[in-house]
Amino acid sequence: MQCDVLIVGGGINGCGIARDLSGRGLGIVLCEKDDLAQHTSSSSTKLIHGGLRYLEHYEFSLVRKALQEREVLLKSAPHIMWPLRFVMPHDRSLRPVWMIRAGLFLYDHLARREVLPASQTVDLRRHPAGTPLKAAYTRGFVYSDGWVDDARLVVLNALDAQARGAAILTRTRCVEARRGPAGWEATLVDVEGRRRAVQARALVNAAGPWAEQFLREHAHQRGTKALRLVKGSHIVVRRLFDHPYAYIFQNPDKRIIFAIPYEGAYTLIGTTDVEHLGPIGQAHIDDGEIAYLCEQASRYFARPVRPEDVVWTYAGVRPLLDDASGDPSAVTRDYLLELDTTGGAPLLSVWGGKITTFRKLAEEAADLLGPALGVRTPGWTEGAFLPGGDLSAYIGAPQRPDQDFERFDAELARRHPWLAPAMRRRWARAYGARVGLLIGDARGPADLGEEVAPGLPEAELEYLVREEWALSADDVLWRRSKLGLHLEPPQREAVERWMAARLDPVHGGLTESPAP
Structure with missing residues (x-):
């Protein structure tokens, strides 16, 4: 089997890159060892957002890039993505009003908005979002972001890539990839043990949490970056409120959690930031995380949230670039694309990233890899619909x-x-x-x-x-x-x-x- 590019990893970044490159006329094979979006890409908080809290870490470039992508994505697939208004009750013991207003002003103006309304201050004693909260919370701040069905977003990118000629191989591992001066010789093995040889002009390592391990153990390359694996866990409880707003809650530990309307009858609460030290594909919430999420939500809701209220949980491992931050929640959510052409055929590794910026990441990846393969077709995805999005x-x-x-x-x-x-x-x-x-x-x-x-x-x-x-x-x-x-x-x-x-x-x- 021959192709221009072999992509390892069927999460949002791998499928996004497959879509972009296929649309530029390149022959693509994507392999994923499990199901599409089975791991990190279906375990997010399911938000298309700039990352308001990243402003405190001075990540203005990342926030601006993510804010620019919100409306691009909302327009591309209005069936799986839609605007969502967030309410931040003010806790005067934490951040002062002036700081929150300054942050929201930046959030409103770092990128152009056509669909999403600006932020505002509200009286929670009169606003519907104040009803389920404790009476002590009288002032709140409302701002806009978006919601996404994360797992379906991955599938739609894979569908579009396939429609443009890509081969999408799920339940198929890349067990061996050998680099030559003109191409890569790879061996793929499916879930039934059948082996397939692939010759590719270039290799993309989009294995997410496994990216560093894949380079070392299967592609026989020395990894140049270190990943910090941070577990994010969520709980789902029966619906805590009837209105359409979501909440962002500030916590005494300087972190935040969200409480979001979910699947009609439920409320989604998350996320945690915990160092993940176990096997990468076996992330599970622990009792301490459940207790933490319940405790922080109960600081705001009049009706306490208890561990016995939890009806479902999920957890995923975020592959974050290790920037030596002591606090896992302070580790950058930005991405790095590393193109290596010095050792023979091109190798592109994807380090880090977040779901909101996947399209931009894929576009930049294609812009990097294309010239190395003699292709200079410009990007095309910014104004394109995802499958089902053109109504x-x-x-x-x-x-x-x-x-x-x-x-x-x-x-x-x-x-x-x-x-x-x-x-x-x-x-x-x-x-x-x-x-x-x-x-x-x-x-x-x-x-x-x-x-x-x-x-x-x-x-x-x-x-x-x-x-x-x-x-x-x-x-x-x-x-x-x-x-x-x-x-x-x-x-x-x-x-x-x-x-x-x-x-x-x-x-x-x-x-x-x-x-x-």
Whole structure:
């Protein structure tokens, strides 16, 4: 198998780079040892944000870059990303008002905004976001960022890369990569043990937390950077408030946590910053992290959040560039792209990064690698839709991404009134304009096949297997969707049986804790 570039790693950076390079006419093979987004890229706080707290660490360049990307991303996929307003209750014992206002002023003005409104000060005694809070919190600050379905963002990048000619190989390890003067000779092994030889003109190491290990053990290169592996854990509890705002809470340890509306019936609380010392692919929340998140949330909410309230957890390992910071939360979230052409065929390693800046990272990676391969095609992704993001066939010319989605959902209801509202809304969010691939010629619920679990017909499972690399129930229930959070154990088992009968797969490991 021959290609221009072999990419190792099926997280957001690897899939973003595959998409960009494929769109510039290069032949791409991407291999991922597990499922797409199975590890770090499905374990984020699921925000498209500039990183307000990074201003305190003087990371103005990173914040500006991330702020510039927010609206680019919101416009590219209005079905999986949307604006979100955040409320910061003021705790006078922590940061003073002037400091918060100065930070929000910078946040409002470091990058141009067309969709997201500016920050403001609110009276929490009258604002709906004040209702679930303790009475002591009377003043708050409201600002804008965005929400993203992180795992679906990875899949959409992979779909776009594949549509442009890339080969996406999941459950496939790169066990060996040998560098020559004109190319790389790599050996890939899939989950069933089948071996495949790949000849590539260049290699991209986008293995995330495994990047340093991959270079040393499989690509036989000396690593030049050190990664600091920091675990971020989240808890999910039953819904703590009814309004659409999210919260950002300041903590006495100078960190922050978020409390975010999640999956309709829940609230997502996170994240922690803990040094991860165990196996990279086996990150799990511990009791201390659960207690920490509950304690910090309970400082603000009138109704305490207790460990027994937790219905689900997930944890991921962030591969951060080691900048010698003593505090894990102070380690930079910026990225570094390292192109090495001195030892033969080009090798590009991706160090660090955050989900908000993935598109810019991919564009810069392609700008670096392209000339080394004799390709000088300019970047193209800034104004491009991700798969399903172009809703014009349903609503005409786009206007505002958040309003465009609501018009799309209304039009979907008009065209297919027989779709159950909850499932229609979920499909609209997950698949956008690609929803027609699920509906096909169906004229009623019976045409979608058996309902394998509540709200999950066979037509959707068939689509996910056929189009989106789903090979196990976990792929469907915890990454392509979060249906696992809403289903009872017997219902999740029904999905497992269907997938086993359909595929007889060899299941990969979870990065997320199954719901009790």
